[in-house]
C-alpha cells in the first residue's frame with residue numbers, strides 16, 4: 312500500500328508546530344513523544360502503520376477550531392480520529408500529519424424525548440448513545456458490531472451501518488445535524504433538530520465524507536422508542552444458493568425483518584467454536600430477526616418460517632427465550648474476533664444486489680483456490696452488504712500482497728455484478744486505488760471538486776479515498 316512521502320518541511324518544523332499547538336491546548340492534550348504517538352500509528356486495518364508527527368486531544372469545538380487554524384496556517388496535514396476502529400485505514404496517519412482525536416469529547420449536550428433527538432459530542436461511543444437514553448425507553452438505531460468502541464465521529468465519517476440497518480437504515484438515515492469545523496478553523500452548523508433543512512442536502516454530503524471535508528465535533532441524532540420485543544429465528548441450509556433464495560423470498564413477501572444475517576460454513580464453524588452459540592453444521596446459516604409486540608412477532612415469524620420451511624432447512628429454530636436469542640446473536644457478533652483468534656485476516660466490505668449472491672459466493676470460492684488463501688463470508692444479507700474475511704499470515708513474506716490482490720478482485724467482482732466497492736466501512740486507503748473501477752475520471756473530478764471547496768489546500772486526510780495519482784496535483788499544490 313503506497314502512501315505519499317511525508318513533507319520534509321513539516322517534519323523539520325515539528326518542535327515549532329508542537330509548541331504552537333500547546334498554546335491552545337493543555338500540555339497533556341498534545342502528544343509528541345514517539346513512545347506515545349505509536350498508540351495512533353494505525354486503526355483496525357493493522358497491516359499498515361505509521362506514527363504521526365503528533366496527536367492532539369481537544370475537549371470541545373473551540374479547541375478543535377484553534378488546532379485547525381494553526382495547522383492551516385502552518386500547512387500541516389491533519390487526520391481526524393474517533394476510536395480508531397476503521398477497517399479501511401481511514402484513520403491511518405502519515406508521518407507529517409497531526410492526529411486530531413475526539414476521544415475526550417464524549418459528553419451528552421442535550422436530550423429531547425418530545426422531539427426524539429439527542430445531541431452529543433462526537434467522541435461519544437455508539438453504544439453509549441443508546442445507554443444515555445435507554446432508561447427512558449429509547450435507543451439509537453445504527454448498530455455497527457464495533458459499537459462498544461467506535462465513536463459517533465467515525466460512524467458519521469464512514470456512514471456506518473450494522474445488523475439492524477435493514478429496517479432502520481444506516482447513519483445518514485438517523486443523523487439530523489452536525490457542528491463541523493473546516494480546515495481553516497471556521498465553525499459551521501449543518502442541519503439540526505428538525506426533519507429537513509432548506510437548500511442543498513449538505514448533511515448528506517458530510518455523512519460518509521471520511522474526514523475529508525471537516526472535523527465533526529457535535530451531532531444531533533434521531534432516537535427511537537425501543538420496540539416492545541424482538542426475536543430471532545435461525546435457519547441452516549446445505550446450499551448457499553438456497554439460502555440466497557430464502558432471503559429474496561422473505562423480502563419479496565413484503566415482510567421487513569429488522570435483520571437478515573448470513574454466515575458461510577467456515578464462519579459457522581469458527582463462531583461456534585468461539586462462542587458456543589449452538590449453530591448447526593451446514594453450508595449457510597441465516598439469522599432473521601423481527602420486532603414488535605408478541606402478537607406482531609408471532610405473525611411475522613410464522614410467515615418467515617413458512618417460507619424458510621419450503622426450502623428444506625437443515626435446522627429451523629426460533630429463539631424460545633431472551634437467553635437463547637442472545638446466544639444466537641453472540642456467535643454472529645463475535646465473528647471478527649473469532650476469526651482473529653485463528654489467523655491474521657483482512658475484512659472486506661462490498662455491496663451486491665441480493666440476487667447476485669450465489670454467483671458471487673461461488674466466484675469467491677474459486678478465487679480462494681486460485682490465490683491459495685482461505686476466505687470466510689459473513690454479511691448483512693438483507694441489503695447485500697458482504698464482508699468476505701481473507702485469512703493470511705502477516706509473518707509470511709508476500710502473503711499480505713496476495714491477500715490485497717485477492718481482496719481487490721473480490722471488490723471488482725462486486726462492481727461487475729452491479730454492486731458497489733463499499734457497504735459501510737468506507738474507502739480509506741483500502742479501496743482508494745480501486746475507485747477507478749467504480750468511477751470514471753469525470754466522476755472522480757467532480758468528487759474532488761467538492762473537497763476543493765471545503766479544503767482547498769488538501770490538508771485534511773488527503774491521502775485517502777482518491778487514487779494517489781488522481782489527487783497528486785491537488786495535494787502537491
Ligand SMILES: Cc1cc2nc3c(=O)[nH]c(=O)nc-3n(C[C@H](O)[C@H](O)[C@H](O)COP(=O)(O)OP(=O)(O)OC[C@H]3O[C@@H](n4cnc5c(N)ncnc54)[C@H](O)[C@@H]3O)c2cc1C
Nearest residue numbers: 393394395396397401456462465466468471472522527735
Ligand atoms: C470488530 C469490528 C467490527 C466492525 N463492525 C462494523 C459494522 O458492523 N458496521 C460498520 O459500519 N462498521 C464496522 N466496523 C468499522 C468501524 O468500526 C466503523 O467504520 C466506525 O464507524 C469507525 O468509527 P471510529 O470512531 O473508530 O472511527 P476511526 O477509525 O477513528 O475513523 C474512521 C474515519 O472517520 C474519520 N473521522 C474520525 N473522526 C472524525 C471527525 N470528528 N470528523 C470527521 N471525520 C472523522 C477518520 O479520519 C477516518 O477516515 C467494525 C470494525 C471492527 C474493528
